[in-house]
Amino acid sequence: MPAPKYPKEAASADWNKELGDLDTQKVGELLKKLESLYAGLPLKVFGTDGLTTADDARERLDEAIEAGGKAAKALSDQARAVSTAVDKIVAANKKNTKAAKAIKYAEAAAAAAEALGKDVVALSASSALAIKKLCDKLEEEERQAKEKDKTPAPTNPKLLAHNTKVRGIVNKLRAGTHPRTPFAFLQNKVRLPFSKAKPWTKKSILHVGPRAMKSCRSELEKLMAPDTGTNFLFFFGEVEGQGPKGKLKLVFEFESPLGNPKQMKDALLFQCKYSPPMQLRKQGSAEVIDEAAEGDEKDAEGDEDEGKEDAAPAKTGWQAAKPGEDADLTKARAGLLEAQVKLRSGIGTLMQRVTTVYKGVSGRDLEAVKGALRKLDALHKKLDVDVGGPLAEVAKAKDAADRARRKKAALDKVAALGAVVAADDLMDDIDRNELMPSLVVVAPLKDRLKQVIGALR
Secondary structure, eight states, rough: OOOOOOOOGHHHHHHHHHHHGTTOHHHHHHHHHHHHHHHHHHGGGOOTOOOOHHHHHHHHHHHIIIHHHHHHHHHHHHHHHHHHHHHHHHTTTOOGGGGGHHHHHHHHHHHHHHHOOOOHHHHHOOOOOOHHHHHHHHHHOOOOOOOHHOOOOSSOOOHHHHHHHHHHHHHHHHTTTTTEEEEEEEEEEEEEOOOOTTTTSOOOOOSOOOOOOOGGOOOOHHHHHHTTTTOEEEEEEEEEESSSOOOOOOOOEEEESOOOOOHHEEEEEHHHHHHHHHHHEETTTTOOOOOOOOOOOOOOOOOOOTTTTTTOOOOGGGSSTTTTHHHHHHHHHHHHHHHHHHHHHHHHHHHHHHHTTTTTTTTTHHHHHHHHHHHHHHHHHHOOOOOOHHHHHHTTTHHHHHHHHHHHHHHHHHHHHHHHOOOOOTTHHHOOSSSSSOOOOOHHHHHHHHHHHHHHO
């Protein structure tokens, strides 16, 4: 789907000329912001150009959902703000016959802005689906190529590629040019100290970036020990660079119990060729649990620890009450947000389809079409419930009581979205409708709502 062009009807400069003193709602300023949001759209992530590997496709998919989805929503919200302001101007000048020409222009500008918002949301959703389809295709091609070539490689190219990506993000975190990001740490129960001469198939490995979540555990295990059946411990949280410029430390905030700092240092030595200065702490706490200074790549002086099993980290505080609870909630939240975007995008696409199919009708048929579009538009707006923010706040709780309060606030928001889905009669007519029989967006949202509610209880 090509990127929509900015409509000339919504140009802020022309608006000021046409409306003049009639612009009591400062629509000219709203249009300027709309132009700015359009200019800032990350169009590069709305496509599959340059994607030749499954890893690249997965990274682009993350960008399309996160950065692309947020930008599309911001533009859509701004377009609705323009339309609402224009409605107020139209209502205030109903009896002003001298303003008829200006009002007609204003209505055309509002319609163009709303159409742009819907087109951009549709572009965001269709791009994510296209990237996901390509990602699946590339993964299958890579799997088939691996099956075809049984010759053992002298190195593990996937592991090397993974380490290159980790090293790049770690360097950016230390330079202060990369935002706070998730991390995952796969720790071997048996500590094998760093040594350049030894294989890493049984050692520990770090993952950083948007895909570093609980679901990546099996992927990391395959990288490190595809045939050994080694037992690992798994940890996760978020990491950022903190400190004065040029002296930034990596601060790892664990949602799970803490990992072993020595093995994290070993993993960084292997993957980045040096271990940056770092701190380990529990999420939501300023207390430093462990700290390590910077180190260079070198062989371990002795292997006295080799073969000894590390004890699992002690469970402390409220975080240990339900292991993996926050990771489950984070995964459920991501699924719900994606389903919510797809449903609203699907409704926008359906409105476009209705407009196209019934173009040219008149009389009662025209009124029926307008009524249907008004209902769909109202539903589209009602579904714009902020569930992501309250759900993200749950993991930031300081104690059990605070967590209970945050969970209740999140549950109230999720319930509000669920109430819209359950109460609106249109919901039963959207999936597999006559105009778009392949559209299925309501059922997935209902499933995601159940998952999130289950994770909150």
